[in-house]
Amino acid sequence: MERKKTKMKNKILYIIMAIIIIAGIVVGCTAKFKFSLAYDDSNRIEVYIGKDYTKADVESIAKEVFGTDDVLVQKIEFFNDSVAITVRESNDDQLNNLVTKINEKYETSLTKDDLTVVEIPHYRGRDLMANYVWPIAISAALIIVYEAIRFRKLGVVKVVAKLIIWPIVIEALYLSVLAIARIPISYYTLPLGIILAVLTLTVIAYKNEKRLIEYNRKKN
Numbered sequence: 001m002e003r004k005k006t007k008m009k010n011k012i013l014y015i016i017m018a019i020i021i022i023a024g025i026v027v028g029c030t031a032k033f034k035f036s037l038a039y040d041d042s043n044r045i046e047v048y049i050g051k052d053y054t055k056a057d058v059e060s061i062a063k064e065v066f067g068t069d070d071v072l073v074q075k076i077e078f079f080n081d082s083v084a085i086t087v088r089e090s091n092d093d094q095l096n097n098l099v100t101k102i103n104e105k106y107e108t109s110l111t112k113d114d115l116t117v118v119e120i121p122h123y124r125g126r127d128l129m130a131n132y133v134w135p136i137a138i139s140a141a142l143i144i145v146y147e148a149i150r151f152r153k154l155g156v157v158k159v160v161a162k163l164i165i166w167p168i169v170i171e172a173l174y175l176s177v178l179a180i181a182r183i184p185i186s187y188y189t190l191p192l193g194i195i196l197a198v199l200t201l202t203v204i205a206y207k208n209e210k211r212l213i214e215y216n217r218k219k220n
Helices: 002-030 055-066 092-106 125-150 156-180 189-219
Strands: 042-048 072-075 082-087 116-120
Touching: 002 156, 042 092, 055 072, 055 082, 055 092, 125 156, 125 189, 156 189
Parallel strands: none
Antiparallel strands: 042 082, 042 116, 072 082
């Protein structure tokens, strides 16, 4: 009876996971993934202020001018007299307003022509993953070979199948949640995905170890 309940719970869990993954595929193909400002199409506005400034003040001005909190402010000179402001998009009115606000704050006489605006294209998902592909592939292959040998008594095919399928399922779930919840892909989301895959492999290894102990106990 208890085993039937467990099987039923597992079936429900698998159905929920399948629904989430399918929904994630639909959203990913239609609305695409959302990227953080650092990885998305953006405008980088470089300003030579000519005097010391505080990053917080420039950030406050930028947020007011562009009407969003999604602003990235970076110092671009060692002498702390130039700044780069990155936003998703900008227009002439906003640039003129930015210059006015900076002039008011720092008593400068900048014009829009003093700004350098650079259009930065977005990163592609495969470009972001490029640095991780080979380390992940090599590590995964070594883990699979080791565990296939270590737990061969449990059935090599079953062991290898779980090691391949479950990390893929978990990663698909993770990407689906990012797509559905519109969570931006950023500097942190990719390493988190790798951590989830490692945790999945760790859990599988732990369960296989318990099964192997039980198998050996029954044999003896």
